[in-house]
Amino acid sequence: MKSIFHNPDNQQINFLDKRYYTKDNVNYYPSVTTVLEALPKGWALEQWKKDLGHNADLVLERAAKEGSNVHDAIESYLGGAEVRWQDEKTGNSYNLTEWTSILRFVDFWETYQPELIANEMNIISDTYRLGGTIDIVCRIAGQLWLIDAKTSNSIYDSMELQLSAYATMWNEVAPEKIERTGILHLKAQTRGADKTGKKIQGLGWQLKEFDRHYSQAWQSFQLLRGVWDECNPDYKPANLTLPDRVKLKRTA
Template identity: 30%
Template sequence: MFFSNGQEFKETCGYEINGVWYPRVTKIVEIKSKPALYKFYAEVKGDGENIIKLSADEGTRIHEAAEKILTGKSIDIDSSIRPAMEAFRQFIEEQAIEVRPEHIEQRITHPEHRYSGTTDALATINGKFGVLDFKTSQSIYRDYNLQTAAYMEAWLKRIPTLETRWIMRIDQTKICFSCGAKLRPKGGREKIRPARDMNNRAFPLCNNHEWSELQGEIELQEFPEWKKDFEAFLGAKRLWEWEYEYWLERVGYLVPTL
């Protein structure tokens, strides 16, 4: 990434809290290479940036709607994300997921390790209290564990009773009535994936899909062990600090010596 001055670097890569600047968790984890992303760019032949932007906008709309649903605010849900949000509302009710309004979209800081981030929510699920992060991707990727481990460690400074963390994937797809394939409209393109059997073998696609209406899809996964992920996050942070040494020196950031 390129920056024209220190101010731009600070605004893009961090938050200033009470006069102290902290690098942002989501920027730090970007330092890790994502091989799947190269495959994606090759597949979409030059449309990558546009698809990513549109998907990000959709992700933002879903996050905002989820936060409003959790706080019990009545909202007008954009028709483009309605199936996903109806599924979300139903899931929250059925699983009796509890979230306090003051635990939604909170900025959190780790003063010793010097980073900051914004968590989607702290929630109580099945009697456990933890960090809940929303994703709108097509699956739950292992990389997310770096981000949520950083949130866990920062929150534990303030709330020592925090026990665990979850990723909740909020999505919407159409299903083919004849071959079971899934169609996922995202970022202005439609991706079709075959149904799979118990051994993860793909069923053949039919020649003439008959698609259902868009259906919401919610997936919740708990990741109770975060210590190793946190070590990996700190490793990523060291690498990030090395990569941006030039700018970090200019903005007066001191690399923590813990």
């Protein structure tokens, strides 16, 4: 989703709220992750924030940045580009955690050799009044998967609901329906391939499935959406319009 619009004729820059999606700049729908903000975070997270104090925001911001960097690298890799630890043009390099996650994704992809169907696909549903960005849709061993790569330390309940929403939105427009969904956890505690051959995993990564089918989780998401709608009856994105140039004004 494009979030920055530059109008040189009006000398303006419009920064759109990334939490919302739109097809026509008239009707705005919340992102799936925005709706999930209505889900209680749990006692453990709140206690962690309390113990860490002001540093908690810095840690969360850093984790989000790392996740974004890894997703960008995965998108480039799946697009056929060579991903290097250090960019020769900018001199920027991935930190150890990011590069490890990237290599774990490569291990997954090279080991199971999925057929890529879609990657970083923006999807907007007028029916469900939702928007989102699907990480990966691919075919593994003949089955169509919807996968979301995560660099978090743990797997959370909200991730199951996120997958259910993406799968439902995909099924609304795509001729081939999603058969299985999973979180590709790039910080798993796995020590290698599953000896039984039943699980898709490797050293430090695992394609985690949830116990119930995503159609059942979608019902839970809809209940949560009802709560979110009650708290946001007239939701609109907070767009910010700024001038695109400045110049010192000299007085006579």
